[in-house]
Amino acid sequence: MTLVGTDDDLALVDLLDRLLAGGVVVTGDVTISLAGVDLVQISLRALISSVATLVDK
Amino acid sequence: MADSLVYLYAVGDAAFGDAVPPGLIGVGEAPVRMIVEGRLAAVVSTVDPLHFSEDALQRNLEDLTWLAATARAHHAVVDAIWQHRPVAPLRLATVYLDDDNVRAVLRANEAAFAGALDRIRGAREWGVKAIVHPQPDADLDPTLADATLGPGAAYLQHKRKARDRAARVQQDVQDAAADLHRTLSAAAAASHLYPPQDPQLSGHREHMVLNAAYLVEESAAGAFTDVVKAWQSPHVDVELTGPWVPYSFATLEES
Numbered sequence: 183m184t185l186v187g188t189d190d191d192l193a194l195v196d197l198l199d200r201l202l203a204g205g206v207v208v209t210g211d212v213t214i215s216l217a218g219v220d221l222v223q224i225s226l227r228a229l230i231s232s233v234a235t236l237v238d239k
Numbered sequence: 240m241a242d243s244l245v246y247l248y249a250v251g252d253a254a255f256g257d258a259v260p261p262g263l264i265g266v267g268e269a270p271v272r273m274i275v276e277g278r279l280a281a282v283v284s285t286v287d288p289l290h291f292s293e294d295a296l297q298r299n300l301e302d303l304t305w306l307a308a309t310a311r312a313h314h315a316v317v318d319a320i321w322q323h324r325p326v327a328p329l330r331l332a333t334v335y336l337d338d339d340n341v342r343a344v345l346r347a348n349e350a351a352f353a354g355a356l357d358r359i360r361g362a363r364e365w366g367v368k369a370i371v372h373p374q375p376d377a378d379l380d381p382t383l384a385d386a387t388l389g390p391g392a393a394y395l396q397h398k399r400k401a402r403d404r405a406a407r408v409q410q411d412v413q414d415a416a417a418d419l420h421r422t423l424s425a426a427a428a429a430s431h432l433y434p435p436q437d438p439q440l441s442g443h444r445e446h447m448v449l450n451a452a453y454l455v456e457e458s459a460a461g462a463f464t465d466v467v468k469a470w471q472s473p474h475v476d477v478e479l480t481g482p483w484v485p486y487s488f489a490t491l492e493e494s
Binding site: 192193194195196197198199200201202203204205206207208 | 247250306307310311313314327328329330331333344348352355366431433436440441442450452480483486487488489490491
């Protein structure tokens, strides 16, 4: 999988900026609430470590 | 555990009717459908708890391949619907137990969703990044060193000058990024700043000093991109992406 500089119109990193930190956040007891700051931090950490792993290979 | 869950992509006006293109497939390869409640319509898919329960999501979001596929599927749905009608996209991985819970959310947030839709209707988002322009490694010419200085003092003077020059470049870069953001904000209806992307992820070797999104009326898109293209600086390179569905501006007002 390529992350950046691909033929794809959208770099994944630009998309994740928007999908993990943008968009409407709805909270309330009826949701399985995942849309929080923690999620963003967890995911970006995962992303960075995954990329680091890919680069190391 | 429930047999199925409901993944929510976006919310739009019910008045537009069913705007789901036939055969549209979303996250987890699931078909896309609409739930209408009052003035609002939700764009959703029925998904498998095996992949979209809270526990499963916590695990899957750490999996880059899954995250990438799901983000692209979410975006494809939002983008396809946006071609037909304005929608306020939800953040990735917004999942409800069932349709009734989605309806309850639409009812409880009707005014807020309507406000969000009003803000983004007829507008698109443009992404602009500023990356430090690679600086020539202009080491100070040693022949310019003060000949009256001993080697130790000359070395220190050299280091001091290099440090001063780096600070000056840094300041020029910051000033250029601030000027770019000011210029583009003036040409846009709203702006949103994201943290600069890690060089490891952005694919740029140099540091990113601006990672911004601008909300621009569709009728003003040409004027805005002209401003971006006309703006130049020897200190930073500019990268334009878009037009995007206005993810960065689909927010519910704090009540």
